[in-house]
Amino acid sequence: MTRKTAELLIAAGTAAQIEKYAAAGADAVLIGESRFGLRLPGDIPEDAIGDAIARAHALGIQAYVSVQKLFHNEELAALPGYLRLIGRAGADAAVFSDPAVLMIAREAAPGLKLHWNGEMTATNAASAAFWGRRGACRAVLAPELNAEEIASIKRQAGLDVQVLAHGAAPIYHSERHLLLSYMEHIGREARIADLGLGGGRYLIEADRPNEKLPIFEDQSGTFVLSADDVCLLEALPELLAAGVDSLYVEPLLKTEAYNEAVLAGYRAALDRWAADPDGFVFDERWLDDIRALQPPERELSFGFLYKEQVY
């Protein structure tokens, strides 16, 4: 007996990446540009987004557009046009965090599906259901949830849920330009453009010499990512049994080859599970292919999947 399995989703920064990731097994891509989205692996600007969506559809995969920033007044004017544009181009959903996007989408692009991504604040079923009743069809859950919480939210929320399945978790977002300010403070020349994702910068906290936390900056501020890479490949049967609808692969700071290996591993596992959930046996080679390309300083971990947090 075959069963519905979860979508395999990854962010893509170029048209070429859409092709590669579709070929490697992605069911959907998350695309956009930094004027509206957050932490994207590359900008696909307004004049190219329609083609990118069409390209994804031609490859048989879905295209979601990140409109996930928290907006300031002066940025609102561009939203109706952008949401209309991606709606007409056939985007399969816009991903939002700011309720302003929800309000504007109702008027400018009423047919456009909406995914709510509250980042680290998406932590319970009632808040997911709240956004669901206001138009979202999917909740992107916080990475800081355990398996029991994910399953319980899925049971109660009444909408699709997406989890971070693989890669770095976003753990800090400031609107301040912390790197730029620091460079200025110690008398170094710097521009925001030089402090971005490709800069190879990371933080080491005094008591944790083995944890390297990537840090980078763009016009939306400063971002810190987790020191380890979440890898829920071995937990797939559990997540699928819980009814998780979408598995997100975070491609930031990785090579395309690495991301393709990740997608291929998850694809194979998902297909095997879908074909025969009860007879599913984990194949260690799926993970070995990822481990072969894993950056040595970044550990693969289950993230918060089996943790209890305190407060």
Place this chain on the structure above:
Amino acid sequence: MNAAAQHSPAGRATGKRYRLEKPELLAPAGSLEKLKVAVHYGADAVYIGGRKYGLRSSADNFSFEEMREGVEFARRYGAKVFVATNIFAHQEDLPGLADYLRELERVGVAAIIAADPAVVETAQREAPGLEVHLSTQQSTMNWRAVSFWKSEGLPRVVLARETSLEEIREIKRRVDIELEVFVHGAMCSSISGRCVLSNHFTDRDSNRGGCCQSCRWKYDLRAGDASVAGAGEPSFTMGSKDLCLIRQLPELIEAGVDSFKIEGRMKSVHYVASVVHAYRQAIDAYMADPGGYRLRPEWEEEIAKAANRPLSAGFFHAKPGSNEHIYEAEEKPAPYDFAGVVLDYDAATGWATVEQRSPFKPGMEIEFFGPGGTRFRQRAGELFDSEGNRLDAARHPLQRVRLRTEQPVERWDFMRKKL
């Protein structure tokens, strides 16, 4: 509100608009004593934390019984009590939420401050007598988002600290809703709620009150394998200076801000008294005579005496830069410490009874201040305990000490010592 422009004679409009209604001064109260002090020193409303659902899990939060006492005390002075229920809840936190909110309503709390839509909806459904104010943890920084929360039936939004004066003005112009703005206190350097450093370092959930202030730790910033800082250069940190907008108060009042919020449920009673006192005087002075208003240096001095971090204007004018961050250990802004609270004063003899809050001794420079206008400095003379024994120093916390004051003082006046 803001109607005075219409009152000015035709052709002579100066462009200045005078507000007719006083904005609210909202103070933190981490305990019943701090609540009473905040109200005494002029807060129009205080916000407290209960035993659950608040973001300061290590504060000595209020039981329902203490809340009831706090509400009754505040009511006698025409002040309101709000309760912070501003966690982002996990599944396990939801059972019991409705009961908790109904109990807050019964106790007479005026409003809750909520961030999680699950808490907002539960309160609206189960405890309709409570106002729901949207917490700054929702990071609301534009007028469309504010209008969304208005359409959800919320009477007040606490704006994100990332909102500038110009943005506040536009939001107020476009949306008819109460706006609450932080004017003073510690700031997350992240967008509030958008930081889980604590969770990842220590498994303590920052969005349920477990924040261990990891942003203030020291970090080695590396590019490739090399440290960016050279020898002797300060480490990278994410720590922000504290916010202080007393200089900007007139512009905020004119922008129509309805409530000025002071941060600090974990701060001392001395901080509460000093900061509330300064902002109270500034608001009252401005409202009494906007044209003749001048910022008085002693207000900033008072604030500095209660500060333990350097101060900045945050996002008021523009995005903060290096001047708004703390990179190196900085000295306490002013060399004063809280020393005692006046319990009693005998006008006939000029002797006061003071409850000790930090050690002091004869010969030290001390100063008194209070909501009734007390403000003077003197040297401490002879000290006696309540049995009349002469003391060489007031050494014991909460010890009752008698000393002569050079001017009259009253109950609830505070005493500082110079370090």
